[in-house]
Structures are given as C-alpha cells and as structure tokens.
Amino acid sequence: METEEVNAVDLATSVSFKQVEAVAKKWMVKFMAHCLYYYFSNDRRDEFKTTIDVLQAMTDAFDPAVINGLRKPLNVCQFLSRILNGKETDGFFEDESISPLESALLIWQVIRDEQESEDDVVYNEIHNLLAVQAVAVYMEQGKFKHASEVLDRISGKHDLEESFKMKLSLIVSKKDTFHQLILNFSYQRLIEKVKMFVNSIMEKRRPDFLLMAATSTVTSLKQKRLSAQTSEENESCTSSEKENKLKSNNGPPETFQSSTKKGRIEETEHLCHLPNGKERHIQLRPKRRLFTMQQLCKDESTSGSSLCQENKDLKERPLYFQLEKRVIKHNSQIKESKKRRPWKYEEDQHLIAGVKHFGVGHWTKILQHYTFKGRTGVMLKDRWRTLKKNMIVYTDE
Structure with missing residues (x-):
C-alpha cells in the first residue's frame, strides 16, 4: 500500500498538472458532445437543453487552447441547438439580425468543409x-416581408440552384404557405x-x-449485483432450512430481520433476555443521515447563485449554444403579444381541411x-377571413 502511494506521488510530481487538466477537460467536452448527440437522436429535448447549458458554462470557463482542439464536435453541437430552436423567430444566437x-x-457549411466526405447527397439535402425552412418559418406566422428578406440573405451567402431559388421566391411572393415544395x-x-x-x-467516431x-464501470457493477443476488438467494435458502430445523425442534430463533423488496434492511427486531427470565423485543432502527434534504437544498441554492453571478461576469466567447430572446421595445407590442397567439401551420391545415369537409360556417363541427x-368558433371564423384576405386560400361561397 505504501509503495502505491509513493508511485502516485511520483507520477503527480513528474507530470505537469496543467497538461493533465487540459486532457481531462477535453475528455469532459467530448463526453458532453456525445450525450448531446444521443439526446438529439432520441428526442430527449429536456436533457438536451440541460446539457447544452452545462456545455456553454464549460466552454466559457475553459482555456481557448483546449476549445480550439475540439472545434468539430462543438460545431455539431451548435448546429443541433439551432435546429431544435428553428421555430423561434424571436430568438437569436450570435447575431440578432x-x-x-x-x-x-x-454552421452547416463549416461542418461540410470539416467533414471532407466525398458523399454530397446528405449535405445538399440538408442544405x-x-x-x-428558414423562409417557411416566417411564412407560417404571416411575416411574408421577413420571409423575403431571409430569402435574399440566403441567396447572397449560399449557393442555391437558380430554378430552386426562383421557385422559392415565387412561393413567397404569392404567399402560398401550403405549397407542395414547403410540404x-x-x-x-x-x-x-x-x-x-x-x-x-456516432457510428464512425472512436469511443471517448x-x-x-x-x-466498464456500469458492467462491473451489474456483475457485482448479480453475484450479490445469487449469494443472497443461497443464504436465504440456507436460513430457511435452519428455521425449519429449529421449528421441528421447537426452538424459535432469537433474531429475525424484515427487509424491503429492494433488499435493503429497514428494521431489525432482536430478542433481549432479561434477568428475571422474561423476553422483550427491541427494534434496531437504521442510522440517521448526516445531512437532511432541506440542508442539501439550501447548500445547492447558495452555491448555484454564486456560480450564476460568476458566469455573468465572464466575457463572451465565440461559441454560442444558448438561445437569446429579442427584447420588445414598445409596450403596445408587449400587449399584443400577450393577447394574440399566432396561428400554427398545423392549425391552418386543420381549418382548411375542415372547411373542405363541412363547408364554410360550420365552425363548431370543425372545432370538434x-x-x-385554446381556440373558439369565432377565432376559426376570423382566421378563415384572414386566410382569404391574404389570398392564401381561394373559395367561391
């Protein structure tokens, strides 16, 4: 045991701790990136949002030299965070415009340059x-002016086929939200x-x-649990045999234990022999915890507030994972946003299908x-008028 401690001390002194710290931080970032890949592919959005916040805090605190060696996985994580927040027209990441x-x-164009793959089918399709979708998100909310501006910016920065670009601009000019191309x-x-x-x-990359x-730790723990369960089953068999023998000899056991379904001993009942020849049952309860849950929650809340204050004081880094909301300047816009809820693309589709099936005026049937x-028949009627006014749908009543 003494030799192992000496070897550990020698190893720690012979290697620079700064180098060890850099390697460990790279392992941490790679593991967090793998978790984000897994959460995205399995539709676990809550875990994705929590993990992306942790990764943002890590990249803000780490040395830029550590981050520069991990640009590829971090770019993919930034890309995924923007995809999940793609429906947010009032949110931004690195640029509010x-x-x-x-x-x-x-970012997808940067990823394409970094991957260096010969297959361009996946790249072009996602592109x-x-x-x-960058244009359709604004069209679904009736913001056709913003949609045309987005299309102009995309056409200037990215390579789009001329026929594809012309068709998309024609859709925006006609305000055809339900065009087959968008569908x-x-x-x-x-x-x-x-x-x-x-x-x-995830399939191509080497495991971290x-x-x-x-x-390996989880598999070894599983093996230990299986071996412990088998040993407990063997002990229970031997104890039951001993109890049967004692019952046959009319000799009751002096001690017995009651355990829960999980195998954890809740209470132990013990027979205590008194000097007068009588017996009394004594219940031995488990030891109390060192910290209660209330104390732990208080400690976590105080430490979390100090960490939040430290993160606010940190300077902005070139990596942006978190979505920021645009600030609404006028109070009138705030009141309108509270009163009105924008119509979604699926709701418009349901409304159009309902009018085709039941006809104009049967708003209660369509609603059912x-x-x-959160919609009413009056809302459906007003929305149908808006769709006709904007020439999104055509009907001859």
Missing part, C-alpha cells in the same frame, strides 16, 4: 431543407435527416475515454373534429 435556422445554415421540405423531415447525420457521426470508462388548443 438572423434567425436560428439561418445561423444553422452557416436545401434549411433554406426552405415536401418540412421541418420534421429536416429533423429526421439531421438525426441520420448524427447517427452516422470517459464513455468507455463509464461503460380537429385539434385546436
């Missing part, structure tokens, strides 16, 4: 999906294609050290047969 999907399109290049299809891309990265170490959360 562009939407999340426009930012994702810029076109991003271009269409084919939908947001859900974009998510599925990006999932395929992420899964290919932390991932391998954690996997299709899913409209």
Whole structure:
C-alpha cells in the first residue's frame, strides 16, 4: 500500500498538472458532445437543453487552447441547438439580425468543409431543407416581408440552384404557405435527416475515454449485483432450512430481520433476555443521515447563485449554444403579444381541411373534429377571413 502511494506521488510530481487538466477537460467536452448527440437522436429535448447549458458554462470557463482542439464536435453541437430552436423567430444566437435556422445554415457549411466526405447527397439535402425552412418559418406566422428578406440573405451567402431559388421566391411572393415544395421540405423531415447525420457521426467516431470508462464501470457493477443476488438467494435458502430445523425442534430463533423488496434492511427486531427470565423485543432502527434534504437544498441554492453571478461576469466567447430572446421595445407590442397567439401551420391545415369537409360556417363541427388548443368558433371564423384576405386560400361561397 505504501509503495502505491509513493508511485502516485511520483507520477503527480513528474507530470505537469496543467497538461493533465487540459486532457481531462477535453475528455469532459467530448463526453458532453456525445450525450448531446444521443439526446438529439432520441428526442430527449429536456436533457438536451440541460446539457447544452452545462456545455456553454464549460466552454466559457475553459482555456481557448483546449476549445480550439475540439472545434468539430462543438460545431455539431451548435448546429443541433439551432435546429431544435428553428421555430423561434424571436430568438437569436450570435447575431440578432438572423434567425436560428439561418445561423444553422452557416454552421452547416463549416461542418461540410470539416467533414471532407466525398458523399454530397446528405449535405445538399440538408442544405436545401434549411433554406426552405428558414423562409417557411416566417411564412407560417404571416411575416411574408421577413420571409423575403431571409430569402435574399440566403441567396447572397449560399449557393442555391437558380430554378430552386426562383421557385422559392415565387412561393413567397404569392404567399402560398401550403405549397407542395414547403410540404415536401418540412421541418420534421429536416429533423429526421439531421438525426441520420448524427447517427452516422456516432457510428464512425472512436469511443471517448470517459464513455468507455463509464461503460466498464456500469458492467462491473451489474456483475457485482448479480453475484450479490445469487449469494443472497443461497443464504436465504440456507436460513430457511435452519428455521425449519429449529421449528421441528421447537426452538424459535432469537433474531429475525424484515427487509424491503429492494433488499435493503429497514428494521431489525432482536430478542433481549432479561434477568428475571422474561423476553422483550427491541427494534434496531437504521442510522440517521448526516445531512437532511432541506440542508442539501439550501447548500445547492447558495452555491448555484454564486456560480450564476460568476458566469455573468465572464466575457463572451465565440461559441454560442444558448438561445437569446429579442427584447420588445414598445409596450403596445408587449400587449399584443400577450393577447394574440399566432396561428400554427398545423392549425391552418386543420381549418382548411375542415372547411373542405363541412363547408364554410360550420365552425363548431370543425372545432370538434380537429385539434385546436385554446381556440373558439369565432377565432376559426376570423382566421378563415384572414386566410382569404391574404389570398392564401381561394373559395367561391
């Protein structure tokens, strides 16, 4: 034991701690990136958001030299965060003037240059999906002026086929939200294609050290639990045999234990022989915890507030993972945003299908047969008038 401690001390003194710290931090970032890949491909958005916040704090605190060696996985993580927030037209990442999907399109071009793959089919398909959805997000909310501005910016920065560009500009000018091109290049299809891309990265890349170490630890713990269960079963068999023998000899056991289903001993009942010849049962309860849950929650809240204050004082880094909301300047806009809830693309589709099936004026039937959360018949009537006014739908009543 003494020799092992001496060897550990010699190893720590012979190697620079700064180098060891840099390697460990790289392992941490790679593991966090792998977790984000897994959460995105399995539709675990809550875990993705929590992990992306942790990764943002790590990259803000780490030395830029450590981050520069991990540009490829970090670019993919930034790309995925923008895809998940693609429907947010009032949010931005590194530039307030562009939407999340426009930012994702810029990062996707960088990823394409870094991958150096000969297969351009996946790249071109996701590129076109991003271009269409960056425009369609504003069209779904009736912001056709913003949609044309986005299309102009995309056409100037990225290479789009001339026929594809002309068709998309024609759709925006006609305000045709339900055009077949937009339906084919939908947001859900974009998510599925990006999932395929992420899964290919997870299959090709070499497993990280932390991932391998954690996997081996979990497997060894499983083996230990299985061996412990088998030993407990053997002990229970032998104890039951002993109890049967004692019962046959009319000799009751002096001690017995009651355990829960999980195998954890809750209470132990013991027979205590008194000097007068009588017996009394004594319950031996488990020891109390050193810290209560209230104390732990207080400690965590105080430490979290100090960490938040430290993160606010840190300077901005070139990596942006978190979505920031645009500040609404006028109070009138705030009141309108509280009163009115924008119509979604799926709601408009349900409304159009309901009018085709039941006819104009049967708003109650349409409301009952299709899913409209928080809508009324009057709202459906007003929305139908808006669709006709904007020439999104055509009908002869």
